[in-house]
Amino acid sequence: MDSDSQLVTRTQQGDQQAFAELLRRHRTPVFRLALSILGREFIPEAEDVTQEVFLKVHHSIQSFRNESEFSSWLYRVTFNHTVNLKERVRFRTPHTSEAALYRTQTQGPGPEQQLQSRQRDQALAECIQSLPELYQSALRLYYWLGSSVGEIAVLLAVPENTVKSYLHRARQLLHGMLKERGHSCD
Structure with a gap:
């Protein structure tokens, strides 16, 4: 199994399968990090962030110089992108889920x-x-x-x-x- 560093090098040489493997390895952590910043009410937005981050990384991977771990770079890109997105107005008020609406009608306290x-x-x-x-x-x-x-x-x-x-x-x-x-x- 190739290391991330080897996959990055292969991706920089045009191997799209190598990039697909990087995406497979890091998709879940990127999503979880985005969700941790946005909040659990914003699952669809965290999925969008995940896609946007991988697009951004795909377009800029040629400039990655392997001076740090690929995962560190990827998670920093994710963190920065998500924090910038969170500052937009629509993320200041979470969506109300159907489950929340049903909970208000149930018997309880x-x-x-x-x-x-x-x-x-x-x-x-x-x-x-x-x-x-x-x-x-x-x-x-x-x-x-x-x-x-x-x-x-x-x-x-x-x-x-x-x-x-x-x-x-x-x-x-x-x-x-x-x-x-x-x-x-x-």
Whole structure:
């Protein structure tokens, strides 16, 4: 099995099968990274980002000089592209899924408890949005997408201990922000 570096070299020489193999290897991590930045409400957009990133990489792979790992370069392109996309207005308000609409009609906790829960969830979402992008990404990858610390380290191109620090600092900041807003941090 060829290494990424060998596949990049073959791709630069015009071998489209080599690029297809790079895409196969890295499609899922690129998607997960994009989704971790956009939020789980934006799955279709994360899929679009994945396609756009691979198009961008395909067009610029000739300029890749193998001075770093291909995956590090690819994940940095993904991170930058997704953060830029997120800044657009339509990504500031998530889509409401059908499941969310059905949940509001189901039997469960009383109206007061539902309101408190929604307020806390809204406060948490707002607090997460105010964190630095790297903290947001680490939280979403870890808690929403179930990525391991090692996987997150690869995607964000940082050491595992740095990921642990990101998660720890993010939890501390969230705890403080939620406490300021009058919500318990169970």
